[in-house]
Amino acid sequence: MGLQLGSGTQAVVINNWKVARDLLDQRGAIYSSRPPFLAAPMVMPPPGDYHLAMLEYGPKWRKERKTMMDFVKESEIEKRYPIDEAESSQLVYELLTEPARFQEHVTRYFGAILITSVYGIRAKDFSDNSHVNRFFDLMADWAVITSPGCIPPVDIFPFLKYVPEFLTPWRGWKQRVQSVGQKQHALYRELAAGVRERMAHGRSRECFMLDLLRRQEKDGYSDTDLEYMGGVLMEGGAETTTNTFETFLLAMAAYPAILKRAQAEVDGFYGSAQMPTRTNEAELPYLTACLLEIFRWRPGIPSGIPHATTQDDTYEGFFIPANTMVILNVEEIDHDSEEFDNPEEFDPTRFLRHATGSRTSLAQSSDGHARRPVWTFGGGRRVCPGQVMAQRSLLLTMAKVVWCFDIEAVSPDELDTSVNGFHGGMTQGPKPFQARFRVRGEDRKRIIEREWEKADAYLKRFE
Numbered sequence: 233m234g235l236q237l238g239s240g241t242q243a244v245v246i247n248n249w250k251v252a253r254d255l256l257d258q259r260g261a262i263y264s265s266r267p268p269f270l271a272a273p274m275v276m277p278p279p280g281d282y283h284l285a286m287l288e289y290g291p292k293w294r295k296e297r298k299t300m301m302d303f304v305k306e307s308e309i310e311k312r313y314p315i316d317e318a319e320s321s322q323l324v325y326e327l328l329t330e331p332a333r334f335q336e337h338v339t340r341y342f343g344a345i346l347i348t349s350v351y352g353i354r355a356k357d358f359s360d361n362s363h364v365n366r367f368f369d370l371m372a373d374w375a376v377i378t379s380p381g382c383i384p385p386v387d388i389f390p391f392l393k394y395v396p397e398f399l400t401p402w403r404g405w406k407q408r409v410q411s412v413g414q415k416q417h418a419l420y421r422e423l424a425a426g427v428r429e430r431m432a433h434g435r436s437r438e439c440f441m442l443d444l445l446r447r448q449e450k451d452g453y454s455d456t457d458l459e460y461m462g463g464v465l466m467e468g469g470a471e472t473t474t475n476t477f478e479t480f481l482l483a484m485a486a487y488p489a490i491l492k493r494a495q496a497e498v499d500g501f502y503g504s505a506q507m508p509t510r511t512n513e514a515e516l517p518y519l520t521a522c523l524l525e526i527f528r529w530r531p532g533i534p535s536g537i538p539h540a541t542t543q544d545d546t547y548e549g550f551f552i553p554a555n556t557m558v559i560l561n562v563e564e565i566d567h568d569s570e571e572f573d574n575p576e577e578f579d580p581t582r583f584l585r586h587a588t589g590s591r592t593s594l595a596q597s598s599d600g601h602a603r604r605p606v607w608t609f610g611g612g613r614r615v616c617p618g619q620v621m622a623q624r625s626l627l628l629t630m631a632k633v634v635w636c637f638d639i640e641a642v643s644p645d646e647l648d649t650s651v652n653g654f655h656g657g658m659t660q661g662p663k664p665f666q667a668r669f670r671v672r673g674e675d676r677k678r679i680i681e682r683e684w685e686k687a688d689a690y691l692k693r694f695e
């Protein structure tokens with residue numbers, strides 16, 4: 233579908249997986265840039281090109297992406313596994329002792345994994361001035377200033393530049409955006425400075441920022457480049473995984489039969505005397521199917537992050553000029569009723585029947601193998617670099633939580649699994665909801681307490 237947005241700006245919305253594959257995956261040399269982001273020079277120090285996810289396609293993006301891949305590659309994920317293991321044990325202990333605050337604990341947890349891995353510091357709690365709290369506050373401010381009506385869409389409607397600001401619904405927006413940008417940079421600078429200081433005093437702890445600082449001269453990055461690289465990893469990884477996991481908890485509370493089946497699989501593999509550890513997809517096919525179904529059912533970024541073309545192109549007779557914005561409509565692709573049986577239904581078994589979750593006739597057709605299970609992580613050369621890392625920590629956490637608890641609705645009528653129960657904006661996750669976490673017996677309670685002691689002892693090295 234093509235759209236004309238004001239004078240000169242074109243957009244293409246991709247609603248079908250074949251078009252996504254043909255354009256984003258197979259013509260990556262043309263479809264891998266980003267549209268200009270008007271507020272970038274106000275959010276970041278000049279020249280405003282420090283954010284990997286917003287960078288246009290070119291040498292700076294390529295270099296930074298390669299550096300970031302060093303953080304998310306398999307061997308690094310494996311090296312950091314003890315952090316995931318200990319933090320997930322802290323999470324289940326928090327769910328045991330303060331179940332009513334489960335959403336806060338989940339948020340802290342996914343932020344903590346990143347803050348420890350990137351900066352080597354512990355995010356033990358969510359106290360007001362903790363780094364993890366300040367980070368999520370900023371994400372919330374960010375969501376407000378980028379919501380419709382708060383920033384003028386000048387990139388799309390250039391004539392808006394000439395409308396006096398006091399007549400617009402977004403008056404004062406520059407100050408608001410600048411203030412969030414300044415707070416954000418201050419936090420990213422402070423976090424990186426902490427690592428630099430420990431390094432200078434011989435108190436370094438292994439973490440990604442330490443690796444970056446050690447090779448800074450060789451890589452030719454400025455201090456600001458490194459500060460934003462750390463921040464971008466936090467931004468990319470923390471909120472998306474938190475939302476995905478909260479969607480999982482909502483689904484488990486709403487669909488008890490699915491929870492029972494997941495518990496039976498996890499118990500069958502780990503038994504009742506050991507908390508799950510080192511989960512992998514082959515050993516937990518049903519739980520993995522639940523995760524894929526969460527990605528499909530309520531994608532974390534329903535409209536992806538827009539791409540942009542860098543050259544003119546023609547596709548199936550349509551002319552697509554250079555600088556066209558290309559929106560991957562993930563929600564639509566993953567809910568296509570021609571592709572999926574009952575797409576609105578939460579049904580993990582679709583991924584047990586066929587690896588791509590699609591209808592039998594399609595999965596077995598000649599192009600069945602060309603489908604992919606989900607588009608939640610985007611496509612082409614900009615596909616999310618953190619996909620494997622996210623899937624690993626989500627599966628581990630899902631296994632631990634269902635092994636430890638029965639998750640129940642406080643009142644079934646209150647759980648809204650329809651799209652109305654989810655907050656909109658760029659990212660999608662459940663609106664606040666209530667759920668009960670009932671520990672599955674005294675033995676498991678003792679195991680949770682014992683594992684918490686081990687985890688706390690391990691995590692102390694980051695305090």
Ligand code: HEM
Pocket residue numbers: 284285286297300304464465466468469470472473476531532533536537538539560608609610611612613614615616617618619621622
């Ligand atoms: C469930 C969790 C996650 C979801 C749903 C998700 C989704 C996405 C999507 C849709 C994109 C845009 C892809 C495109 O342009 O086609 C993206 C980009 C990105 N993600 Fe993720 N992500 C997740 C987790 C993570 C994690 C754990 C990290 C790193 C720690 C991460 C880091 C990034 C970065 C740096 C980009 C920008 C890539 C670029 O522009 O080249 N994400 N993610």
